[in-house]
Amino acid sequence: MSATPYGKIVHDGLWANNPAFVQILGLCPLLAVSNSVINALGLGLATLLTLTLSNTIVSLIRNLVTPEIRLPVFVLVIASVVTAIELAMNAYLHELHTILGIFIPLIVTNCIIIARAEAFASKNTVARAATDGFMMGLGSALALVLLGALRESLGHGTLLANAHLVFGEAAKDWTITLVEHYHGFLLAILPPGAFIGLGLLIAVKNVVDSHIERRSAQAVPLPHEAGATA
């Protein structure tokens, strides 16, 4: 078993293989609840927790499971974890749970979770699998929050509205009003805003990537390029 270095796991989850921007997985909840930072954060954290737990459990049981029943067992693990998280959210973050509604149980069907269980956790040690789950989850959550911030600021002219749903009563006045008496930009709140926003964010990431690539190509010219420019 070739062990993936931790640095690569972190870099893959957050950037190079980001679930939302590169793998384009789990878009249904991403597009549906990213209309404000707090909604996005709520779902992002739930996804992060699910991914970490399911990767850990799948890695723990990876030698007990024969190939024939691999997928049903993984689905069972994920469904149990998500249901437990859903119940806990209903108990401790009741209002947020009401707002996110169906999208919490729907984490079960988020392909990124079964994808990481199958492609990574079932072949790696527990510590690596947990790191991978956490980093992939963090990558998803960051993408969600970024899209949520984009849509909330354009759509409502605020950031962090309803922060008390996640952070408790103390956070009631965290709302940042970017533009006073903003009339709202409806498109950003509606589903098309989610698609356009995600498209723009992916485009920005690709621009950054190609910029980095050009930089490193200039710093260390590859042999054939050196020959071509000479």
Next chain:
Amino acid sequence: MALTRHMLRTGVALALFAVAGTAIVAYTFDQTRARIAESERASLLQKLHALLPTGQHDNDLLSDTLDVTAPELGPKTVKVHRARKGGIPVAAVFTPVIAPDGYSGPIKLLIAIRYDGTLAGVRVIGHRETPGLGDPIEEARSGWILKFTGRSLSDPQPGQWKVKKDGGAFDQFTGATITPRAVVKAVYNSLNYFAAHRDELFAPVTAPATAAAPAQ
């Protein structure tokens, strides 16, 4: 023979995982059940107290309830929370009243009506109206819903219980007439229902309210 043993082994393993998964869920359910029920109670009580502050009544709104079904209040059974002070009826809170003809499906309302027939307040507790167009019915988005407070069947006159576009007294929103029209209609119907059934609604509970609570 080897194949049968392998199948049996795999089958048993799968069954064991199913049992373990169910056990996790059952344990979490058991651990969170009381807390979830408490959160739901607190969340409902908060909504009720927003319309009827604690000083205005002295009974437990969550246990002094009545279930009614009436076409005026929507297709489902509606819970009526009765507020009393010193045993004298103060107000009735209907939840959820369903306005069936919203733009994108039913709109769920919480409607509090005082004993004298004036509205103590109306709140939207659930809807799927278009964000930005129909959602000013939410208290968080605009003050529109607050304008019902203090109104009654005679204020405005029955013919005026419509949005302005239909010749009535209530504002509609730019780009959305159907949503406010549905809400106005549902509130008006509820007021009519209340006027016709007021005495039945406040009929004293046969057993003391606290004793009736566990049965619910």
